[in-house]
Amino acid sequence: MLMRYVLMVAALLSLPSHLKAQTVDFPAKINQVRVGFRSYAPDQDGGLFKVGMWTPVYVDVSAGSMGLVADPTSAPFLEFASSDSEGIGTYYRLPIALAPNETRTFVGYTKPGNSESALNVGVTLHLGKTSLAGPRQLGSVLLDQGAHLYLTLGGVNPDLRAALFSLAATRDLKPSEATGRDTAPRHAAYELEIRRLPDHWFGYQSIDLMILNTDGKEFLAELGRDVNQGRLGAIAEWVRHGGRLIIPVNYQNQALLAEVLQAPAWQPRVPVVPPADPGPVLKTAPRRLDAIERWANFPRPFPGPGSPPVGIARLDPGAVRAGVWDIQAATDDGRSLLTTMPYGRGAITYVAFSLDQAPFTEWEGRVPFLKTLINEFAPRVSNTDRQTGFGGGWRSGEAPADIMTSLHQDLDNFDVDVIPFGLVALFIVLYVAVVGPLDYFVLKHVVRKLELTWVTFPVAALAVTGAAWWTAAALRSTEPRINKIDIVDFDLRTELDGRGQPARAFAYGQSYFNVLSPRIESYTVGLAANPAFWASKAEPEKSADQLSWLGRPGNLGRSGAQGFFRRPYVYAGGRGITDVTIPVAATKAFTASWETALPAVPFQADLVYHTRQFQGRDYKLTGTILNGLAVDLEDVWLFFGDRCYPLNGRLPSTAHGGGAASIGFELQDQKGIAEWASSGSDAALAPRDEHFRALQGPYDPTRLVRQAMFFQKWDQANTLPNHSMRYLDFSSRLQGDPVQGCS
Secondary structure: OHHHHHHHHHHHHHHHHHHHHOOOOOOEEEEEEEEOEEEOOOOOOOEEEEOOOOEEEEEEEEEOOOOEOOOOOOOOEEEEEEEOOOOOEEEEEEEOOEOOOOEEEEEEEEOOOOHHHHOOOEEEEEEOOEEEEOOOOOOOEEEOOOOEEEEEEOOOOOOHHHHHHHHHOOOOOOHHHOOHHHHOOEEEEEEOOHHHOOOOHHHHOOOOEEEEOOOOHHHHHHHOOHHHHHHHHHHHHHHHOOOEEEEEOOHHHHHHHHHHHOOOOOOOOOOOOOOOOOOOOOOOOOOOOHHHHHHOOOOOOOOOOOOOOOOOOOOOOOOOOEOOEEEEEEOOOOOEEEEEEEEOOEEEEEEOOOOOOOOHHHOOOHHHHHHHHHHHHOOOOOOOHHHEOEOOOEOOEOOOOOHHHHHHHHHOOOOOOOOOHHHHHHHHHHHHHHHHHHHHHHHHHHHOOHHHHHHHHHHHHHHHHHHHHHHHHHHOOOOOEEEEEEEEEEEOOOOEOOOOOEOOOEEEEEEEEEEEEOOOEEEEEOOOOOHHHHOOOOOOOOOOOEEEEOOOHHHOOOOOOOOOOOOOEEEOOOOOEEEEEEOOOEEEEEEEEEEEEOOOOOEEEEEEEOOOOEOOEOEEEEEEEEEOOOOOEOOOEEEEOOEEEEOOOOEOEHHHOOOOEEEEEEHHHOEEHHHHHHOOOOOOOOOOOOOOOOOOOOOOOHHHHHHHHOHHHHOOOOOOOOOOOHHHOOHHHHOOOOOOOOO
């Protein structure tokens, strides 16, 4: 008996180790979720991003001993759940694969439409029939759309927060005491790891200014590798869509930077790439950079007294044609120190020295220089932007309306058939007559059974209601209607030939459209550019490179209630949307962007600006313009300097027999850009027939498009916000005085 008890105790003691050996290995787990970019502020652990704009979502996933393989049976994927500005659920799905016991960071995307969904982005790992919910996201710092977010890649600039703090003019604090909120409306973020860079351009949609650090050899070498061309391409495409990129060039790493800027991801090619060989930098190093002092408006020696000469990078590869870039500052012997050039809709700026190393970090004027750099090359901060707060709200209360709000209202102006009031009144009279005196007369004098009114009354009500519904259905259109605005920019200057003429042309499009659904319907929404517009016979692209919902900025601070018939919908990799449900007679607005290389240059221009009388007349612009598009152009204007000039009549297409149009604009023809942007179209665009009955009046968004394209010139008082369309503002392209003979 004693031996039996001893054996039983031994069996119990061995039980825990036996159970441990039988433990089932986990298939995968989500370790951490962070939304947005890492903040400079030491008091902010979460990411920085803006409500109403795309942002990256970083998810750390670990696989078990079996790994995660993307096969047809399991097809593992991460799902990022949020909601749009109407409170409708949205999903972005990212297929993943992991080797056994591998841990990796995956970058997904979301576009939260209100503060509640932005702070509660859901991440779920789907493994066939099994799903694993991720942990709550790290404490995110949600910015309003009016905030300005600056991102440094590959480094953390030690003086950037001090510059932002100084620009914020916070008088009662020292820079060392400033929190992330005290630099508002400007904020700084950074990223040091290549694997965490977005691989889609819209992952940077919240970013207003990007600084690419060139001090780290490993970061530059990794960024230039073939495996990271998608990440580099996202940066390049972000610039083409209107981004502002600043590159402080460390001369010790010019060879690596040249490889990065000459990579295939840059399509079109970067107009000017600093050469790989900086030359004899130390032998030619200037002892003082007076031009930088003047440009920063800080007359203190750079470098400071007792410091060695400044080793500056060589920015000019030689033979850069006039007009390709603008030289902001140069040495006494003509070497470029600060240059900027357009790239697509955006701009690339070079600085000939590091901003993160000595001697710049030892100069007293480093903060004033950074402030000037931000004021010159970042989007303008309006007086209204300075009122922005955190968490989707404005310090002064409700978010102010901006140009996107007006555009959204214009897109909601449909020329639907309105049922005449007389017909509605007729049905009311018939209903009252049937259920009242007629019903009484028939039951009293014909049938002689008034108690039957319990039957005749509901039958009559149903009949009249059915007749009214049938009449309304017969008058209403059965097809969805779309209001759409396209802004197409033809880039003829990014890629030039040896003669300074366009070698290739590129088109960048931004579309805004609203869909009116005549019935409850689920739609798959996509958008493709039409090559026939620029006289190409090529097949259209499959879809835009980014398509998503469009909301009014004033409504993004609060959550909406999802309607009974509004089911969540899915982003198809950012290029389209599937399963979008729109109720009867309801609308849903969208925005999309696209870009493409053109098979031929669509315009040929030979123009001259005159500063004195020409041929005895006060001509300002003369020359010719040839329209190679497949369509005639109406309401054509030319911009130069701070003025614009109308082309009388249309500009006919060569496809319709048109030739080069002769230009002869005189002084009295010119108009101020602010005046031009405040007026509507001078031509009858999209005329409506006599049946147009929109309650909001004629549909003509021309004025709003003009204001968006030259917003800074139009809003000269700097009082109005421009949260969602600031990347379409071409005002900076019209700086400088006209020069005679410039074409």
